[in-house]
Amino acid sequence: MIAVENLVKSYNSNRVLHGIDHVQQRGEAAVLIGPSGCGKSTFLRCLNQLEVADSGRISIGGVTIEGGHAPRNAEERDQQRRLRLQAGMVFQSFNLFPHLTVLQNITEAPIVVKNTPREQAETLGRELLAKVGLAAKADAYPAQLSGGQQQRVAIARALAMEPQVMLFDEPTSALDPELRDEVLRVMRQLVEEGMTMIVVTHEMQFARDMADRVVFFDGGVVAESGPPEQIFGDPRNERLREFVKRVTTQ
Amino acid sequence: MSNAWRSSRVTFGSLLGLLLLAGTPSLVFAADHLEQIKQAGVLLWGADAEGGAPYVYPSPEHPEQLTGFEYDLAEALAAKLGVKAKMVQNQWDQLIPALDRGNFDIVLNGLELTADNQQHIAMSRPYYVYTQQLVTRRETEGLTNIDNLKGKAVGVLSASVAQRLLEKTPGVDLRLYPGNVESFRDLKAKRIEAVVLDLPIALFYAKPDPALKFSGDPFAPGYYGIGVRKQDATLLAALNQAIVELAEDHTLERIYQKYGVWDERQVALKDYHPEVVEQRKSISTIRDWRTYLPLLLRGAVITIEISVLGMALAVVAGLALVLTRLYAVAPLRWLAQVYVEVIRGTPLLIQLFFIYYGLPEIGIRLQAFPAAILGLGLNYAAYEAENYRAGIEAIPRGQTEAAQALGMTRWQSLQHIILPQAFRLVIPPITNDFIALFKDSSIVSVITMVELTKVYGMLAMSTYDYIGLGLMTATIYFALSYPASIFANWLEKRLRYDRR
Numbered sequence: 001m002i003a004v005e006n007l008v009k010s011y012n013s014n015r016v017l018h019g020i021d022h023v024q025q026r027g028e029a030a031v032l033i034g035p036s037g038c039g040k041s042t043f044l045r046c047l048n049q050l051e052v053a054d055s056g057r058i059s060i061g062g063v064t065i066e067g068g069h070a071p072r073n074a075e076e077r078d079q080q081r082r083l084r085l086q087a088g089m090v091f092q093s094f095n096l097f098p099h100l101t102v103l104q105n106i107t108e109a110p111i112v113v114k115n116t117p118r119e120q121a122e123t124l125g126r127e128l129l130a131k132v133g134l135a136a137k138a139d140a141y142p143a144q145l146s147g148g149q150q151q152r153v154a155i156a157r158a159l160a161m162e163p164q165v166m167l168f169d170e171p172t173s174a175l176d177p178e179l180r181d182e183v184l185r186v187m188r189q190l191v192e193e194g195m196t197m198i199v200v201t202h203e204m205q206f207a208r209d210m211a212d213r214v215v216f217f218d219g220g221v222v223a224e225s226g227p228p229e230q231i232f233g234d235p236r237n238e239r240l241r242e243f244v245k246r247v248t249t250q
Numbered sequence: 251m252s253n254a255w256r257s258s259r260v261t262f263g264s265l266l267g268l269l270l271l272a273g274t275p276s277l278v279f280a281a282d283h284l285e286q287i288k289q290a291g292v293l294l295w296g297a298d299a300e301g302g303a304p305y306v307y308p309s310p311e312h313p314e315q316l317t318g319f320e321y322d323l324a325e326a327l328a329a330k331l332g333v334k335a336k337m338v339q340n341q342w343d344q345l346i347p348a349l350d351r352g353n354f355d356i357v358l359n360g361l362e363l364t365a366d367n368q369q370h371i372a373m374s375r376p377y378y379v380y381t382q383q384l385v386t387r388r389e390t391e392g393l394t395n396i397d398n399l400k401g402k403a404v405g406v407l408s409a410s411v412a413q414r415l416l417e418k419t420p421g422v423d424l425r426l427y428p429g430n431v432e433s434f435r436d437l438k439a440k441r442i443e444a445v446v447l448d449l450p451i452a453l454f455y456a457k458p459d460p461a462l463k464f465s466g467d468p469f470a471p472g473y474y475g476i477g478v479r480k481q482d483a484t485l486l487a488a489l490n491q492a493i494v495e496l497a498e499d500h501t502l503e504r505i506y507q508k509y510g511v512w513d514e515r516q517v518a519l520k521d522y523h524p525e526v527v528e529q530r531k532s533i534s535t536i537r538d539w540r541t542y543l544p545l546l547l548r549g550a551v552i553t554i555e556i557s558v559l560g561m562a563l564a565v566v567a568g569l570a571l572v573l574t575r576l577y578a579v580a581p582l583r584w585l586a587q588v589y590v591e592v593i594r595g596t597p598l599l600i601q602l603f604f605i606y607y608g609l610p611e612i613g614i615r616l617q618a619f620p621a622a623i624l625g626l627g628l629n630y631a632a633y634e635a636e637n638y639r640a641g642i643e644a645i646p647r648g649q650t651e652a653a654q655a656l657g658m659t660r661w662q663s664l665q666h667i668i669l670p671q672a673f674r675l676v677i678p679p680i681t682n683d684f685i686a687l688f689k690d691s692s693i694v695s696v697i698t699m700v701e702l703t704k705v706y707g708m709l710a711m712s713t714y715d716y717i718g719l720g721l722m723t724a725t726i727y728f729a730l731s732y733p734a735s736i737f738a739n740w741l742e743k744r745l746r747y748d749r750r
Contacts (some may be wrong), residue, residue, distance in 0.1 A: 093648055
């Protein structure tokens, strides 16, 4: 489902990703952990082309892009868009569209991008809102919602494009602790439904409970990767051991 | 008791008088103004040298020096008074109010000796006999006197005798110009069919031009006189004496010959007998608002049309500019940026002149109305582009990223996500600009549009009621711009999506 080969990314002279390889099967949930600045968010943003990698190859759901340059022509732009349509993205800061209602936030992209008829998009939108527990908020504006509610709308918005893969970029970091659970609950539900997911997070409990695989990023490389029992119970990498000790004693 | 009351009233009255005198020193020494001029050694004469040939104009060989028959006349008059002459530049149609204000001692600039002009100021005996001349393009036939001009577009100098003459001729499409050069340009550009003006001007500007011709005989003779403030009686007497002397020793003839404006009619100067000018009652335009308000409102309609259409153009063209500047390929992007900087860095007045008088030279002839809209619209487009840019750049990056992550193209995310949010942000600055444009629109009078401010100026010049008309005009401007800000507030509230 996801295959990344030798992904390299620098900002100016500062190399952030030193050749990442990552393969993931359909239905697998991967959780990316690691100290801040280790490159895990950059990796996620490269996957759906918000950042253009310097080199390497990204393949999601059968759509492949060779890194190295921003799209130069209509054909390459089209390919980039097709890759993006394979992956739904949830941002740390929600990034809901403030001028649209909750329902419009969800239906806008299907209508504009996929030419879905409005009624059909709205039916799907209401189903998704019910799924994230916000059916009553369809006509509210984002500013009228709590952070946790906004993030659940953002998840529904990404799901409305029916992506093969869901990418979560620290989805609970901007939330007060009491609002995190409602978002994590929705994410657990998605894992249980067999959604292929990559989650960048500091929620170690979520990683332990829900991940099929935990990937430890350190200094722009994958330092260690494996099932949660191994990563948290028997870490081999020295830095991972320190990291696990630090996050579990917190 | 009653004595005390009376004496206190006298004291109060003289105090008030003193205060008034102290506030207006020119009144105190009214009788001695000639003495003041002699003491200062300078006679300040007001005139308009812009397009002022052959009266007074910058010498073609030495542009830093003035020349012209009135320039020479001023020198000769000053010599008679034993002082030096110094010209003070002032827009022609505002010479009389400026004299009233005390900007200079006399007006010497083709001021016609008419009852209208003598309502507010005194005038000397004539120094020149002028006539009106009709000028057309070389090939035009049949426009030989003003009765043929019905239904034709005819240019005149604003506030001139020709304007008053043609206003009494029904059915003429009268165009008012601030100077003498512009009307001939428009005549050649076929925007108008004829120009009526004082013969000396025609001799200088139209006679040498092979594309133009004098059509019909000179008509409606009249006199030029020197304007002085009414209280400056001794100065007036001295000027009259000087004019008589200059006529008798043939100085006038010599000067007029030098500039090619001498003719047989000038002999009549000697036989001039002043007529008693009947002083009209001063006009209160506010009391007579039924007459004046409709005239002002007719000007206001033009102002509204120009402002609304100009702003509509600015809003659309500004959007095109900013999208080009932010998202187009490199050379177009630079062009858009250069456009914005050049337009913002040059005066609107020059842009209007360029569009109206410059473009016909490369074959683009716009009538005044579209030229005014184009000029204002293209000027404000640069400012609107900057407003939009500020609005677009104020939208957080995350909005574009979210739209792109959902698979939208750059254009789709602009259209559905970024611009709708940016529009709301730019409503206040765009409304401000609309109100500013609304008031800036008065500048289009320089390309012959008679809008609200121009109507005000014309009426004020004929009635001298600057205050009454000014209040009415300001009220109209305010009554029109205030609803615009109310509407903008309402729109802004309506589009607010971050209510809790």
